[in-house]
Amino acid sequence: MGQEQPPLGKQYGYRLADGGRLNYDAVYRRHSLREQIDCIATTGNLNSKLTPPFAIDSNTLDRYLTLLQSASNPSLHHRKPLLLDAGAGLGEVGWWLSSHSPFEVIAVDYAFLACKLGFKRFGRTVESPRYITADLHNLPFRHSSFSAVISIDSLYFLPHPLPALSELARVMLPGAPLIFTILSSDQSYGCALTEWTKLLKANDFTAIGSADVSACWQAQMHEKHAARWAKRKQIMAALGVPAAQELAVSRTLLGLGGAGPTISTTRRAEIYAQRAD
């Protein structure tokens, strides 16, 4: 009998949570605290309003849009092509794509709180995504519903991505594009790409390629956490003890002490694939 492989993320040491729904709700329960921290870090003022997109630069968003539009086949489209934002969180990426393209976006996340906060933030305009709380392993959609899928920072959290990829393949139209991101440690980057390519092939996807976007991701993450760390006294004075945990994360990620992966030793890739015809 073959030895059972450890879950992909665990193997490479970048799985950040155990995939439990409640864990993610707990993460989103701290969302407004993180927003307040970022207000102080970026503007010095707790009461200023941050405008989206928050966590992602416009070049990256433009690239996603170009890839999704050039890869999706208009002859396969529904009247309005559907784009699935899988593991959407608040649905910021989906919201931006829906405002800049003909796609109608369905944002799926299994953290109820993520969908609730997302709807409150992005759900009230014509272009806003529709939010659905669901598990990527068991999607409440018919076969061949989507013209494209995007999944940012989500698939590598799954303990077993194989069945989730198979579920994505089920709901995608033949030939529809899939874009997703992975994080990996420096040492396992090549290995992680090989494993994901195998997983895609095993699930009726054609792997189109990948891009190493580590430099851009590292610069953004460094800017965000360095700004939080630089304003730590002001943040602690305004928000007190609850902010300490977030600042400890920034400290570790900046490599200022503590155990754990740091920004400079973490790599990021964008992976492009297409549902087989």
Ligand SMILES: C[S@@+](CC[C@H](N)C(=O)[O-])C[C@H]1O[C@@H](n2cnc3c(N)ncnc32)[C@H](O)[C@@H]1O
């Ligand atoms: C790091 S967040 C990324 C959110 C968003 N894509 C973004 O870029 O901001 C990962 C998201 O994946 C969701 N997630 C993890 N496992 C999931 C599953 N099995 N089904 C649906 N969503 C899941 C979590 O609830 C969380 O919101």
